[in-house]
Amino acid sequence: MRAAAKPSGTRSRPRNRRRVLPWAILALWVAAIALAGPLAAKLGGVQTNRAVDYLPASADSTQVAKIQDALPGGEATELVLVYHRDGGLTAADRTLAAEQTAEVARGHALTRTPSPVQSEDGTTLMYPVSSTEPGQDDDARTAFVDEVRAVAEGGGGLSVDVGGPGALNTDAQKVYKSLGGPLLYTTVAVVAILLILIYRSPLLWLVPLVVAGVADALSMAVVYGLDRGFDVTVTGQSSAVMTILVFGAGTDYALLLVSRYREELTRIDRPYDAMVAALRGCGPAVIASSGTVAAGLLCLLAADLTSSRGMGPIAAVGVLCALLAMTTLLPALLVLLGRRVFWPLVPAYGSLPKQRRSLFAAMGGSAGRRPLAVLACGGVLLGAPALGAFNLPGDLKQQDSFSSKPDSIVAMETLATAYPGRSTQPITVITPTERAGTALAKARATEGVAAVERGRSGGGWTELSVVATDRPESAGERATIEALRDFLDGSHVGGPSAQQMDAETANARDLRIVVPLVLISVLLILIALLRSLVAPLLLVAAVVAVWGASLGIGGLVFEPLLGMKGTDPGLPLLSFVFLVALGVDYGIFLMHRVREETLSGAAPTTAALTALRTTGGVIASAGLVLAATFAVLMNMPMVSLVQMGFVIAVGVLLDTFLVRTYLVTSASVALQRKIWWPGALSRTPTAPDGPREPELLTTA
Incomplete structure (x- = not known):
């Protein structure tokens, strides 16, 4: 009796596990989201989107902003009220301008009385307005700018716009804060349409989409915790990219898992057992690829630019949360829903895949x-196409940073036309108070300086406001800023143009440091995964070539076709990190299958072509989804996001349909077993490939 009872108990445990484990995983995720939801909702409140927030802590302009925060009233909000009439301002226009600026002065504590500056042609009048009333609170700054705009109104042919650094920062804040909803909705819609087309099922597409949404909420909560606990800088750009990665990479992992699960259901009766087999089959490749992506992204921690350094862990959190959800919650839901989730194309137990010649079989044949x-x-x-990179427009200026024109940009354009030889925004100099007199004299004697005004003092520092003779962000103003930094020992020079210069310097430094670090780290991981040196070098060289081609295509499109007047300084670095990490991701999927086929005894050519046929469909679907999600950024109103979305989407498509299908496969065939050198597979003797075409397999 005892001997009979033991086998019965042994059989009952797997059955219990099949019933209990999926429900337990689902319950854990419900509890996790209940805890994470309130934290995720707070992420928007910790975003920092001022230009100075993106800069290194050591940058000269960052030091200016920090010291200004400690001065009486904190950092000043600098505005310019711009009154313009094409035919020339009338006396009534000037009276209205004086009345409106006086009303602003009565309603707010200004650092100085606004005084008008008229253009030589008489069409424009500008009133610089500065206030420390909002302090360091972003919402207070926004409210101040909105109140000034409510007062400064024109009509009857008179245009009134509010510009200046304070207005520009406010408009940028509004844009980034408005991204969350439209970005999420558009991404969900794009992914949903693609999944419906891929799965051809009224229900199946919804499951990975819901899981991706859960992963996005979890990642937002984790990033909020990183900000609170480790002071990780969260920007609107990094939040947007994280959402794109969660849905793009997460859907990629779902496509691979569902494809393998569908295949296993034709061989295994119970969905639970089929899912276990599917996870064993594709799980290692998914985990290895996501780990490689995360490792590549974390190399951004070595960046000097604060926004880039924060982007690394934030993007890595998105990828890892997507991995966690797609390898736990998605399998649990699919098992609980059973085979019917695939309706109407339900994989029947014991059925054989439909034999058909696929597109990737034809591609593999030519390779x-x-x-x-x-x-x-x-x-x-x-x-x-890589040669087109030489046609990339110069560094992006503040006035060209929006794809649409908010009020602050219209004001800047009006000022640039009306005051072609004059600066319309001050350069801020922070100097030790005991040397303020000397610094004031040196600043006035500096070539390119039109006027210098002494400002606030406090904490041992004094603020000087310098007006350059050249227009903002011109070569002349940049030369003036460099001269001030050279001549004023112990002082710090900041302001919008100085911030732009510091950002460009930091990006150039980060490109030199982070790019080799990414290449080395990814290469070492690939060597460990593939146990080869040649195959990893091939994959890395391929993704670097894709990056160059993508930037080159951007150079042919940005200014000639899209009318963009500059290139975001951070584009080369961020696009490189993402394209290398994500491109290697797909390379792992393909080469893992090539290795598997080789280990099973297939000759090199057969292994390469079989791997392409069996993984080509899934990789193509995954590439389309990832490219489409990054293309969503092209609909956003910030040029930096549009350019990043374009370059990465183009790169993913090149990698998916050219590099993976043709170049890597052709190289595998050409190199034969040498591609696994110096690993054991490079030395194992095999029978030579015959001329026969290997059996045709169904694409996933």
Whole structure:
């Protein structure tokens, strides 16, 4: 009796596990989201989107902003009220301007009385307005700017716009705060449409989409915790990219898992057992690829630019939360829903995959017949567009940073036209109080300086407001800023133009440091995963070529077709990190299958072509989803997001349909077992490939 009872108990445990484990996982996720939801909702409140918040802590302009915060009243909000009439201002226009600026002065504590500056042609009048009333509170700054705009109104042919650094920062804050909803809704819609087309099921597409939404909420909560606990800088840009990665990368992992699960359901009766087999089959590749992506992104921690350094852990959190959700919650939901989730294309137990010749079989055939010719043509197709990178427009200026024109940009454009040879925004100098007199004299004697005004003092520092003779962000003003930094020992020079210069310097430094770090870290991980040196070098070289081609295509599109007048200084670095990390991600999926086929005894050519046929469909679907999610950024009103979305979307498509399908496969065929050198697979003897075409497999 005892001997009979023991097998019965042994059989009951797997059955209990099948019933209990999926429900337990679901319950844990419900509890996790209940805890994470309130924290996720707070993420928008900790975003910092001022230009100075993106800069390194050591930058000269950052020091200016920090000292200004400690001065009486804190950092000043600098505005310019711009009154303009095409035919020339009338006496009534000037009277109205004086009355409105007086009303602003009565309603707010200004640091100085506004005085008008008229353009030479008589069409424009500007009133600089400065106030420390809002202090360091972003909401108070926004309210102050809105109140000034409510007072400064024109009509009857008179245009009145409020510009200046304070208005520009406020408009940027509003744009970034408004991104969350539209970005999320558009991303969800794009992913939903693609999943419906891929799965051709009225229910299945909804499951990974819901899981991605859960992962996004979890990642927002985790990032909020990082900000509170470790002071990680959260910007509107990094939050947007994290959401894109959660839905893009998460859906990619879902496509791979669901494809393998569908395959296992034809061989295994119970959904739970089929899911276990699917996780064992594709889980290691998914975990390895996501880990590689996260490691590449974390290299941004070495960046000097605060926004880039914060982007690394935030993006990595998005990828890892997507991985966690897609390897736990998604399998649990699919098991609980059973085979019916695939309706109407339900995989029947014991059925055979439909035999058909796929697009990737045809691609593999051409790569297998003439691998060297395909490699040469592919190299030209990647190399030629890369030359377009020389056509990228210069560094993006503040007035060109929006894809649409808010009030502050219209004001800046009006000022640039009406005052072509004059600065319309001050350069801020913070100098030790005991040397303020000397600094004032030196600043006035500096070439390119039109006027210097002494400002507030406090904490041992004195603020000087310097007006340059050249217009903002021009080569002349930049030379003036550099001269002030050289001549004024112990002082700090800041302001909008100085911040832009510091950002460019930091980006150039980060490109030199982070790029080699990403390449080395990704290469080492690939060597450990693939146990080869040649294959990792091939994959890394391929993604670097894709990055160059994508930037080159951007150079052919940004200014000639889209009318963009500058390139975001952070674009080369961020696009490199994302394209290398995500491109290697797909390379792991393909080469993992090539290795698997080789270990099973297939000859090198057969292994490469079989891997392409069996993974090509899934990788293509995943690439389309990821490219589409990054393309969502092109609909956003910030040029930096548009450019990043374009370059990464183009790069992912090139990587998916050119590099993975043709170049990597052709290289595998051409190199044969040498691609696994110096690993054991490079030395194992095999029978040579015959001329026969390997059996055709169904694409996922």
